[in-house]
Amino acid sequence: MAATARRPEGNEPLKVLVAGVGPLGKNHARVYTELEGVVLEGVVDSDPARAREIGEKLGVPYFAELTRELLSRVHAASIVTPTPTHADVARQCIEAGISVLVEKPMTTTVKEGRGLCELADAAGVTLQVGHIERFNPVVLSAHPFVRDPVYIECDRIHPFSFRSVETSVVLDLMIHDIDITLNLVDSPVVHLEAVGAKVLSETDDLASARLTFENGCTVMVKASRVAIQKSRKMRIFSRDSYLSLDYIAKTGMRMGFKEGFDRSKIDIREMAKLEEDQGSYPLFTKYFSIEQLHVASDEPLKSELQSFLHAVRADRTPVVTGAHGLQAIEIATRIQEKIRQQQEKLGRL
Ligand SMILES: NC(=O)c1ccc[n+]([C@@H]2O[C@H](COP(=O)([O-])OP(=O)(O)OC[C@H]3O[C@@H](n4cnc5c(N)ncnc54)[C@H](O)[C@@H]3O)[C@@H](O)[C@H]2O)c1
Structure with a gap:
């Protein structure tokens, strides 16, 4: 049974965690420490040495797994673990009432992606997908x-x-x-x-x-x-x-x-x-x-995370929804299937 969606009240700081602090996740964590009104409550990485390295560098608590205690303290999480683990890690957060930004691709299969969208809908949490090019x-x-x-x-x-x-x-x-x-x-x-x-x-x-x-x-x-x-x-x-x-x-x-x-x-x-x-x-x-078009110099990741946190705080539909993430996986899956058929025809499987 999912907990009630947790959102900050009034001017309360928005508390976040980052799961997976590899090459991309460490940047999510860094950007959160740079945003006003946001507290990075911790970084989580299944590689304890990596969790420690990034936690110490940013001066925040670090963990080798998502703990109940950490989950009970935050409003939102970035899921930046390897793609095959997104569904499971995101599910743990959503079930704790936490809004999630799940890196792209949202999941490896359409079935998992659909499950995640349904879970987030039922829990009333914000689900954004990390299609950063939109920003x-x-x-x-x-x-x-x-x-x-x-x-x-x-x-x-x-x-x-x-x-x-x-x-x-x-x-x-x-x-x-x-x-x-x-x-x-x-x-x-x-x-x-x-x-x-x-x-x-x-x-x-x-x-x-x-x-x-x-x-x-x-x-x-x-x-x-x-x-x-x-x-x-x-x-x-x-x-x-x-x-x-x-x-x-x-x-x-x-x-x-x-x-x-x-x-x-x-x-x-x-x-x-x-x-x-x-x-x-x-x-x-x-x-x-x-x-020549005027191209702003904003950092896309910063814009993406700010937009996510705004959606969480205001309980608004995010710019890139779970449905968008799912649609992209559906087309990607059809493309992969066409490639598989072509390779089968050529005897290259
Ligand atoms: N939006 C973009 O442009 C963009 C760019 C790069 C990567 N990505 C996506 O971000 C995700 C991560 O990419 P990466 O290159 O940093 O991956 P990576 O595999 O190099 O790093 C992932 C980190 O997560 C940790 N990890 C693995 N399983 C975990 C778990 N269950 N719980 C906590 N930590 C766990 C690993 O130890 C590692 O440190 C992937 O889904 C990838 O597709 C998106």
Whole structure:
């Protein structure tokens, strides 16, 4: 039987814990210590030496497991343990009436994810999923200009990190772009194709998928964790503009029609001739404007955790809900299944 959801009253500080203080969890813990009105009551890691290292560094209590006593003292928790453990660790917190931010992917399976959403609903706690790119200033800079997208391309390429290899690159990296594009397109996926390959790990290290949405938009997503260099880009083609985002360079560019542009009055063939004769780009310079987007310098993790804590304190729906996290896993699972079918056909299983 779940405890009643625990939320701070009035100006009471919001008390939090972080479960799992590996490479990402240590940053959750650090950010909590930097936020006003927030008290980090403790860090938990099943590796006692790691728990101690981070606890001592931040000057907070540390634990090798979630204790009843710690659970009874906090309002909210970040779950930053390896993905296969999210469901179990989050369940312990939710059953104690604690709101949770569960890192992405929320769980490894749709069944576990659905169970977690139902549990959080029944307990009345806030469940947010760590799809951090929703808080990335590069993505946010493009938001006001995304209208009725027709085609989106996403590339997310990373050197091999030896981490998260228990989950495929689809759940590990591609899920970021799945979540962003589901949010931008806001229409059901009606068709999906995918290919992929294992290179260094037991799960897929490379994947490429094409999603077709009911409203006609197409999304091409590509993810790799066996590249030489990092690259994260998104290109969004809408009816009235083209947006090009580079997450690593932290830049965004928008190309749009100049005021008064009327496609029906332009003879494209005439323009092609002009280009050939002049060796310039008359169509571009005459009809299109190009502008750099203003990209804020906010730390995405800080914005994400502030937004989570605001939702907890005010008992409001978070920006990235459990349902969003579940939707992303559902699409990721369908992509993995398509890859499996393709590999089976090629006899590569
Ligand atoms: N949002 C993002 O951009 C992003 C980036 C990186 C990782 N992640 C996600 O964050 C999670 C953690 O990633 P990581 O790379 O830090 O993982 P990691 O495996 O390197 O570290 C996880 C830590 O959790 C500890 N741990 C394991 N089981 C535990 C348990 N039951 N209770 C308490 N502690 C436990 C481990 O000892 C380790 O210190 C994963 O789900 C990953 O997908 C998200």
